[in-house]
Amino acid sequence: MIVKKAEHVITAVKPNQYPATGYPEIAFVGRSNVGKSSIINTLANRKNLARVGSTPGKTRQINFFNINDVFFLVDLPGYGFANVSKDLKASWENIIETYLYSRKENALKLIVLLVDIRHSPSKDDITMHQWLRGFGLNTLIIATKADKISRSQITPRLNDIKKVLQLGNDEKVIPFSAEKRIGIEAVWSEIDINLERFLNQKPETIITEKETETE
Numbered sequence: 001m002i003v004k005k006a007e008h009v010i011t012a013v014k015p016n017q018y019p020a021t022g023y024p025e026i027a028f029v030g031r032s033n034v035g036k037s038s039i040i041n042t043l044a045n046r047k048n049l050a051r052v053g054s055t056p057g058k059t060r061q062i063n064f065f066n067i068n069d070v071f072f073l074v075d076l077p078g079y080g081f082a083n084v085s086k087d088l089k090a091s092w093e094n095i096i097e098t099y100l101y102s103r104k105e106n107a108l109k110l111i112v113l114l115v116d117i118r119h120s121p122s123k124d125d126i127t128m129h130q131w132l133r134g135f136g137l138n139t140l141i142i143a144t145k146a147d148k149i150s151r152s153q154i155t156p157r158l159n160d161i162k163k164v165l166q167l168g169n170d171e172k173v174i175p176f177s178a179e180k181r182i183g184i185e186a187v188w189s190e191i192d193i194n195l196e197r198f199l200n201q202k203p204e205t206i207i208t209e210k211e212t213e214t215e
Helices: 036-044 086-103 123-135 151-165 184-194 209-214
Strands: 006-012 025-030 062-067 071-075 108-116 139-144 173-175
Touching: 025 036, 025 086, 025 123, 036 062, 036 071, 036 108, 036 139, 036 184, 086 108, 086 123, 108 123, 108 184, 123 139, 123 151, 139 151, 139 184, 151 173, 173 184
Parallel strands: 025 071, 025 108, 108 139, 139 173
Antiparallel strands: 006 062, 062 071
């Protein structure tokens, strides 16, 4: 996909602050420091579109990024940072759950759960995945920081993630690295599939790999 436009539209906490454009949404969720900002910036081909919070685990807001006036990439609050109060943790859960509940019927087309490829999914990751299943949401698992391990370790780590999250044989886990630009095409492919009926209305937003090479 050629990203001709990528801009931050709004930071929201409550549903009445969410965009009312009717654009479909691809939301990203994961533990603090798992790399949500990095993957959004990489996919949008922008360096500082999504910014990393100065204090891990303190972000309690949802950020909406307009891509090509076609859809939104949505950055949900990070979870699982140890040095936070119970009240703050409850606040994360409320903000995320409210977003999922209010957007799942119409706007939300795919939710991307990010996990760190170097480690088995944490209790928070497992809880989040079960939560997403409970909502009946279309979910993609992405294993970030793939540049931090050797190539020979990637498949065993992906298999471990699948086992811990109890994924089916047809459920994918895509290794990703913003640093080494690993997995970008695979992630865009999944996004395109889930936005197909919307993107088909605007064919100029779709681009094949060969067309990319000739740019």
